[in-house]
Amino acid sequence: MFNRLRVTSVAIALAGLGCAAGPGLAQQKYDPGVSDTEIKIGNIMPYSGPASAFGAIGATYEAYLRMINDQGGINGRKINFLSYDDSYSPPKAVEQTRKLVEGDNVLLMFGAAGTPSNTAIQKYLNAKRVPQLFVTSGATKWGDPKNYPWTIGWQPTYQVESEVYAKYIQENHPAAKIGILFQNDDFGKDYLQAFKTALGDKAKGLIVTEIPYEITSPTIDAEILKLKASGADVFFNVSTPKFAAQAIRKMAEIQWKPVHMLSIVSVSVSSVLKPAGLENAQGILSVNYSKDPTDPRWKDDAGVKEWNAFMDKYMPRADKDNWLHVPSYSIVQTLVQVLRQAGDDLTRENVMRQAANLKDFTTGMLLPGITINTSPTNFYPIRQMQMMRFKDDRWEMFGPVVSSDAKG
Incomplete structure (x- = not known):
């Protein structure tokens, strides 16, 4: 696990990200953080401090994107996943986010953990018109497209x-x-x-x-x-x-x-x-809202088998009893789906448009019957629990x- 300020720069090719989503997207369009060979994705995570247990989330993101790279990628375009430690401190979250946006020139911020940290950076990212995708917190404020059109949650509120x-x-x-x-x-x-x-x-x-x-x-x-x-x-x-x-x-x-x-x-x-x-x-x-991979009833489930194979190869030292590896696996899969839909129009505006256009998307680790749906007026992707x-x-x-x- 990560115990100090850490920068993870992983060259990752997005596997299977196919055609552009819809007409008029054949021409390549790029915003900061994107080139013919690279996409930069920013993240902050409490790898240290009182909520350091959430560092498992960032570790799962990194491992999954590394797997995507190994699977071949798309058009030679790689992702640099930059993940900085914010120690669950709002002032540090702001500092690290500004560094990612203004210094590293990331295309978007993805999957940051914690309500206090995300609250601290929400106004800044919306003022900069930088997507704050799939916030890892269940606060209701992540579903307010009228006032914060560049912020969207992921998990049930x-x-x-x-x-x-x-x-x-x-x-x-x-x-x-x-x-x-x-x-x-x-x-x-x-x-x-x-x-x-x-x-x-x-x-x-x-x-x-x-x-x-x-x-x-x-x-x-x-x-x-x-x-x-x-x-x-x-x-x-x-x-x-x-x-x-x-x-x-x-x-x-x-x-x-x-x-x-x-x-x-x-x-x-x-x-x-x-x-x-x-x-x-x-x-x-x-x-x-997720399957428990340790539950015997899922032992023959295709999604759980796929998750286990991922964990065995890319996170062999991780504890599979740590539930945080399960939703974070689904969250990063959702990011990949958004980038797939964005095609070669990798502008911040189009990425946000695609994040708000998910239709009955599911991952192998969501419970049966639970799907991800968004629209321009629905920034709450999951509204079901058991x-x-x-x-x-x-x-x-x-x-x-x-x-x-x-x-x-």
């Missing part, structure tokens, strides 16, 4: 996720006393508001306490003690991986056993549940795939 939890609570725990732990920044506050919105008029009667924590805190032991003291019997845990593991361990230590709903950002078995102790994670609830419960050493899906029309 926290509002969609919260709707699934709210429905489950109302159906199974209508008299719940809900305690909420949330990170005191844009990430946590967006989740908190989305959850309250999903509960509607019942929010005030059901939520008994809301406890924030700071990303710079060494532990959240005190916050967990406050949550237990509140009498909450349903716990909504909105924390990033380091703190999610701490919460699970502390809950076991003090014998607090509420119904535990864990944010999807912290469902990794290897970076959260194993460090917390698998015996302490039994029964935790969350949601997903609940899951942790049992023994893996997550088990249950219930139907739930669709949402949440607009933010």
Whole structure:
């Protein structure tokens, strides 16, 4: 994994990127970062700092694009994937993004992780008219084409996720006393508001306490003690991986056993549940939109076989239990699809147009029935999720795939 400021410059040829999408695109059109032989793609990622577990996302992007290069490429045009460490720090995110756009002259920014970092760079990129593609965060603000036409999300929003939890609570725990732990920044506050919105008029009667924590805190032991003291019997845990593991361990230590709903950002078995102790994670609830490659029911699935082959060859030392490798694999596949549709019109405007023109696109690792769809007025590519419960050493899906029309 990456432990310090790092620049990854990988020469990558986009395999299988065929014809231009539609008439009038036969003539080559380029913006900064593109030539007959190269496309530069920029990325920022917390390879260090309190959210360094998300560095697995950037590692997957790099490996997948390296695989594409090995498969032959298109018209000799290669991609230089430049990935810089932002340490989950908004000021550093701005600094690194400016370096990528103004110094490295990247065509676009892709797949940056974290709500705080992406919030910090959103206005800058839109003012520069640089695509901010497939933000790796579920904040609702990434789906606002009217005010931010150069920013588009990818994963289901926290509002969609919260709707699934709210429905489950109302159906199974209508008299719940809900305690909420949330990170005191844009990430946590967006989740908190989305959850309250999903509960509607019942929010005030059901939520008994809301406890924030700071990303710079060494532990959240005190916050967990406050949550237990509140009498909450349903716990909504909105924390990033380091703190999610701490919460699970502390809950076991003090014998607090509420119904535990864990944010999807912290469902990794290897970076959260194993460090917390698998015996302490039994029964935790969350949601997903991707296949779990460790689940025996997918052992003969073509998409999972393809993912395993990719991991074995290009990330042989990576832990396959780390869930972050799965959605990041699908995200980078979506980037490749956009570039395929853009053809030789590799202008920022056309790349953004193609990102907003995905029709029933799917990847081998999305759950059956979940597809990616965008339009000029729909910048929320995925609006479907399914609940899951942790049992023994893996997550088990249950219930139907739930669709949402949440607009933010």
